[in-house]
Amino acid sequence: MSSRRTRLIAALDTRDPKQAAAWATSVSPHADAIKLGLEFVYAAGFEAVEKVAAGRELFLDLKLHDIPNTVGAAIGSLSRISPAMLTIHAGGGSAMVAAARKACDDSFTLEKRPLLLAVTVLTSLDDHALAEMGVHDGAQAQVLRLAELALRNGADGLVCSAHELAALRAEFGAEPILVTPGIRPQGAVAGDQKRVMTPGAAKDAGADWIVVGRPITAAADPAIAAAAIAAELAL
Ligand SMILES: O=C(O)c1cc(=O)[nH]c(=O)n1[C@@H]1O[C@H](COP(=O)(O)O)[C@@H](O)[C@H]1O
Numbered sequence: 001m002s003s004r005r006t007r008l009i010a011a012l013d014t015r016d017p018k019q020a021a022a023w024a025t026s027v028s029p030h031a032d033a034i035k036l037g038l039e040f041v042y043a044a045g046f047e048a049v050e051k052v053a054a055g056r057e058l059f060l061d062l063k064l065h066d067i068p069n070t071v072g073a074a075i076g077s078l079s080r081i082s083p084a085m086l087t088i089h090a091g092g093g094s095a096m097v098a099a100a101r102k103a104c105d106d107s108f109t110l111e112k113r114p115l116l117l118a119v120t121v122l123t124s125l126d127d128h129a130l131a132e133m134g135v136h137d138g139a140q141a142q143v144l145r146l147a148e149l150a151l152r153n154g155a156d157g158l159v160c161s162a163h164e165l166a167a168l169r170a171e172f173g174a175e176p177i178l179v180t181p182g183i184r185p186q187g188a189v190a191g192d193q194k195r196v197m198t199p200g201a202a203k204d205a206g207a208d209w210i211v212v213g214r215p216i217t218a219a220a221d222p223a224i225a226a227a228a229i230a231a232e233l234a235l
Pocket residue numbers: 011013037061063087119121122123124159160181182183193211212213214215
């Protein structure tokens with residue numbers, strides 16, 4: 001049982017800036033941060049990101065994965081936006097994670113430096129999908145390997161499924177920020193997510209943040225859906 005406060009990030013996955021702004025307004029009383037990612041950025045651009053995120057805590061989910069020089073330079077290009085959190089893929093390797101951290105340190109003032117979060121194993125992958133990629137010892141072992149690599153090279157935290165939280169806390173302690181997507185309230189459809197958990201169970205397992213998208217945005221009333229998840233986290 002964890003005593004930490006688990007906070008809610010609402011993933012606003014849409015191409016439409018008006019829709020994203022409307023969702024941001026309706027979920028903001030209940031969510032601690034909003035997430036804008038690839039679908040939104042590619043369709044609407046970074047000016048729209050700035051507008052929707054104005055005055056809010058922004059998780060900018062670009063999942064950068066390229067050679068170290070390119071990733072570092074890309075992060076340098078984000079200094080105008082100053083997201084609170086930024087994602088890279090741990091699978092880019094030690095040098096890429098280190099370049100990302102250096103770019104965060106060099107391109108932002110100390111107060112505005114984004115927290116660098118390394119995605120370990122996507123929550124849409126199960127052990128079978130990992131075996132297809134040559135990983136034969138399962139998601140948890142791969143998450144632990146990538147977590148060690150990412151934290152050693154300057155990541156502030158990790159994106160993982162809630163199923164790996166206990167093993168990560170046992171191995172790396174309370175300090176790393178652990179962010180868990182693949183969250184589904186009881187009875188919600190999993191869709192493409194494979195390693196899923198309810199908000200309350202993720203909280204009990206030690207998540208700092210949970211990321212919830214479609215269970216909020218596809219709900220008849222996103223504000224009510226976000227409020228119900230926030231209430232589950234507050235129990
Ligand atoms: O980095 C992420 O946020 C992320 C990592 C991961 O392993 N799995 C994952 O689902 N996400 C993101 O979290 C959100 C989950 O959305 P829903 O499945 O709709 O709740 C999406 O925006 C994903 O891009």
